[in-house]
Amino acid sequence: MYYGRDFPVYHTAFDSYNWMAEYGDPFFHRHVAVTGVWGLLALHLADDPILPFNYVSYANELQLYKNTLSNLIDQKISLHPLTLSIEEFASAAKEADDEIKNLRLQETEGCFVDMKKRALNDRLMLAEKGFLDADGLQGKQWFKHLVFGPSSDHERINFFPGISDSTITSAGVSERERLASIRHEIWRVARAIRRAASALRGEFT
Numbered sequence: 001m002y003y004g005r006d007f008p009v010y011h012t013a014f015d016s017y018n019w020m021a022e023y024g025d026p027f028f029h030r031h032v033a034v035t036g037v038w039g040l041l042a043l044h045l046a047d048d049p050i051l052p053f054n055y056v057s058y059a060n061e062l063q064l065y066k067n068t069l070s071n072l073i074d075q076k077i078s079l080h081p082l083t084l085s086i087e088e089f090a091s092a093a094k095e096a097d098d099e100i101k102n103l104r105l106q107e108t109e110g111c112f113v114d115m116k117k118r119a120l121n122d123r124l125m126l127a128e129k130g131f132l133d134a135d136g137l138q139g140k141q142w143f144k145h146l147v148f149g150p151s152s153d154h155e156r157i158n159f160f161p162g163i164s165d166s167t168i169t170s171a172g173v174s175e176r177e178r179l180a181s182i183r184h185e186i187w188r189v190a191r192a193i194r195r196a197a198s199a200l201r202g203e204f205t
Contacts, residue, residue, distance in 0.1 A: 055093035081190035092197040130196030
């Protein structure tokens with residue numbers, strides 16, 4: 001169980017099974033509840049004819065992240081590439097959501113309908129992979145996701161980790177180089193979001 005970084009037992013010698021059984025979660029009710037949630041999610045992913053992915057809410061979150069970023073970032077930096085890519089992703093997400101609703105309403109069954117559902121599921125799965133970048137985060141190449149990942153300043157901003165890290169001025173880096181780095185990271189994130197939008201539209205399948 002996780003109670004937050006400010007929890008006094010977190011990552012100490014007392015963070016043990018005995019402590020959990022006596023203080024953290026006696027009778028393990030929380031563990032049972034969390035296991036039930038993950039179990040139900042696994043059943044939905046395995047058994048639902050159409051994967052229960054909602055990219056419309058994902059697009060809304062991306063828009064919120066962009067708005068938050070615009071209040072934190074240097075005004076010399078343009079977020080226009082990010083704005084355009086999020087609009088494109090939101091449009092693709094709406095199209096996919098409409099397709100999901102139409103397929104769920106179809107009463108006819110058959111190979112053709114099953115093939116359409118399978119193709120849609122493939123696109124829904126592939127879209128999330130669009131947010132990955134082969135080069136990974138600067139200095140942390142093993143982290144590939146450009147929307148979610150550990151940033152050096154997670155208390156200030158906990159999304160777009162590459163952009164977040166590039167906003168922190170490093171020793172020996174000029175202001176011009178720092179701004180160029182921020183612009184490059186914005187471009188990388190915008191490219192990833194466009195890639196996810198293309199995957200949702202089936203342009204990669």
